[in-house]
Amino acid sequence: MEEIVVKSSMHDYTISMGEGIRSQLNGFLKKDYSSILIVTDDKVGNLYLDDVLAGFNLKENIFYTIIKSGEQSKDIDTFYRLHTIALEKGLDRNSLVVALGGGVIGDLAGFVAATFMRGVDYVQMPTTILAHDSSVGGKVAINHAYGKNLIGNFYPPVAVVYDMETLTTLPKEEVRSGYAELVKEALITDQASLNSVLEANLNRLAISQLSIHLNSGIRTKSFIVQQDEKEAGVRKYLNLGHTLGHALESYHGYGKLTHGEAVAIGTLFALHISEDIFTIKLPYEEVYSWMNLNYYPLNANLIEDSDALIKKMKADKKTVDTKIQMVLLESVGKPVNRIVSDEALKDYLHSFSKRLVKA
Structure with missing residues (x-):
């Protein structure tokens, strides 16, 4: 497994690259969380959500939500809906958001984490080649009708867990x-x-x-x-x-x-x-x-x-x-x-x- 440490003004974080590590997410977390919300889309979720869930022993505080795949979902309505879901599931300031998917999921779920209760931890789990870029560096955002990524923040993840096996199913x-x-x-x-x-x-x-x-x-x-x-x-x-x-x-x-x-x-x-x-x-x-x-x-x-x-x-x-x-x-x-x-x-x-x- 390859590891790259990125230094950030908020906190350092490690990019872990390997094969089959999607089911080991719990081992990459450096603290205990009151609850975890996994955000994925309908394509990635069908392929890899069960593998990620299988990596946790206690599932009563592990939640997930599946959105429609595609750039169209990176909008204010989906952003608001994810906040509503987080509140309904009882997430608090000691909760974790997991972004399981490509760049759209990473940007969207990362921005939800950056703004939910003024900021909670999140993990990037990129599943596309493109997301090697978007998952690193802490840029999170949604789109506006006037342009791309115009509403957003700089907010680094606590970890990036990049399972290379997920790239074998890409169109x-x-x-x-x-x-x-x-x-x-x-x-x-x-x-x-x-x-x-x-x-x-x-x-x-x-x-x-x-x-x-x-x-x-x-x-x-x-x-x-x-x-x-x-x-x-x-x-x-x-x-x-x-x-x-x-x-x-x-x-x-x-x-x-x-x-x-x-x-x-x-x-x-x-x-x-x-x-x-x-x-x-x-x-x-x-x-x-x-x-x-x-x-x-x-x-x-x-x-x-x-x-x-x-x-x-x-x-x-x-x-x-x-x-x-x-x-x-x-x-x-x-x-x-x-x-x-x-x-x-x-x-x-x-x-x-x-x-x-x-x-």
């Missing part, structure tokens, strides 16, 4: 979604990391290869968040590809594109802009070819409404004084923040669209 679109974040992390790390990730064929992915990439991605993220826990500086670099990515998710409706598929397009867009602004050659073609080989939806029609997308980008959390800030690359491993004007963004969306069509 292809979820594998693509998760690997988009691994590409992002590799781009802000170094060329060797990027080369390793781009060697992966997602149609015949070995767990051993996935483990290496996940370990590298988690270490990159944990290194950055320990330097900048609340995104005042270098943590913003983790948003490479997310300015356009979040706008695409919001504009097209949550669920049409997975988060990672939208981020993949956003990452190519960031590379496209970076090459022009810094007059350099970046691995745009290599990343595009890998994404195309692995069936990412690199469709120019998705970005044809530039005015609407720019409006969505202005709702991004990184926007300051209505000026859109983007994470760009001066080179692989050297991310920077830059303000890009609306006029320039419109031109870049147009030229990027043409570049996608030609590819």
Whole structure:
């Protein structure tokens, strides 16, 4: 089993990665809790909820609730309903919330924990590749109609328990979604990391290869968040590809594109802009070819409404004084923040669209 310790201003926590550890959750808890509420969705719950429950001897204070899977559930209504369930089950300030699922469950249940009775402990139990990113760093949130993750907090878990076996049941679109974040992390790390990730064929992915990439991605993220826990500086670099990515998710409706598929397009867009602004050659073609080989939806029609997308980008959390800030690359491993004007963004969306069509 692999363990990575993340230091936080509130408390340190350990990311434990292994196979078959989902039924050992009780052993990762460092204190006794008055009650435990497991939050999962209808897909993950059918597969793994019983395994997690089997790890507890006393079940009278172990509760669970199952929500509908998908980004649409990360809303204010589901958030409120989970608070109601916690109150009805008698949870108190010494209770624990367990987030069993992907990024949606982690963000949603984490935000419930951050706000229930002004904050209770929670554990992240990620079951997707994508959640390797969202479960680390303590960002918890729900969506607003104006944009993604606009209502939230920085609130670290007390533990992350990552059972690699749960990744073997992922559908292809979820594998693509998760690997988009691994590409992002590799781009802000170094060329060797990027080369390793781009060697992966997602149609015949070995767990051993996935483990290496996940370990590298988690270490990159944990290194950055320990330097900048609340995104005042270098943590913003983790948003490479997310300015356009979040706008695409919001504009097209949550669920049409997975988060990672939208981020993949956003990452190519960031590379496209970076090459022009810094007059350099970046691995745009290599990343595009890998994404195309692995069936990412690199469709120019998705970005044809530039005015609407720019409006969505202005709702991004990184926007300051209505000026859109983007994470760009001066080179692989050297991310920077830059303000890009609306006029320039419109031109870049147009030229990027043409570049996608030609590819």
